[in-house]
Amino acid sequence: MTLIPKPFVFARHAQSEFNAAFRIGGFTDSPLSETGIQQAKDAAPILSAIDWSVVATSTLQRTQETAFHAVPKQTIMAYEQLKERNWGDLEGCPIEQQLPYDVTPPNGESWRDFETRVLGALNEILSEHSWPLIIAHSGVYRVLNNVINGTPYCPRIGNVTPISFVPSQDENGWEITPFKGSFTCYQMP
Template sequence: MQLIKKPFVFARHAQSADNAAGKIGGSTDSPLSNLGVLQAKAARPYLDRPWSAIYTSDLMRTIQTAELASPRHTLTQMTELRERHWGVFEGQPIMDDMNYFETPPEGEPWSDFLERTVNAVNTILLTHEAPLIIAHSGIYRALQHVISGSPYGPRIGNADPVLITPNTNTSHGWDIIPFKGQLL
């Protein structure tokens, strides 16, 4: 499974009510917290620019983030960009030692989630040059897995955009760098 070699910007949604409570949100629809509203507005200098397209999941926290961070633009919602369904773990405290490869009871297998994520992003990249995708930390981990071979590593910050761009000079063929409003 590979990503189409085109640049795009990815941002995790701003802080949700579940994030603020230290709970696994997964595919549960959780609105932004008060801090999340401020985070999304603070991202506006970087994200309110002319994009070829802006895609979000169909969950409220990504839509609210996009509407606040890039208010003049039309959004396209994709169910396929939803966070992983964590089954019985949804609404439970976030665990420090999450095993992404283990299927949670009544949840979505990692392999299915990974395939869904890559197919969704490739669908976007087939039709748009340098789009903005606002989704979830799990989507980012799936992209990281495809790019570097592992979903593990630091969690992407809320409303903290990164530029994901092909780079043939790196061992895995991609760069993931903080996005400060300028495409390379």
């Protein structure tokens, strides 16, 4: 499965209570920590300055809370398929217990099923909206990295660190850069 070549901005949610405790969050609906609330508010000057075609989040509280604080005047559309990977029996365990991505956790979701689910949602969003802001999870970012660069293994994206994805003539077909609040690198059709 491929990603529709349309521009978008991706941001991982702000720090959750599970992030702060170094626990595997996955499907667990962990709210933002106090630090996370401040991170989301700190991102507002860049993210809320744009009139996004849609602000898409997962249905998990940590992504919706991030959007609430980072883009407070925009309507949020929550997508069940953008949820983090279901880590099954590992939910809530220390982060050191996380398995390699190609290993299915006990009673959890396989990488293939997770990637298929996430790509379906991303392509639905991209087919319906001209320049979306997608606030989701580090696993969703790893799906993007796998589709574009051929591996889910990459540095963990920082909390509320917006990244611009723009189709290009580059080797991998995308220009991926930190989002600084403008669209100067891409002419909207």
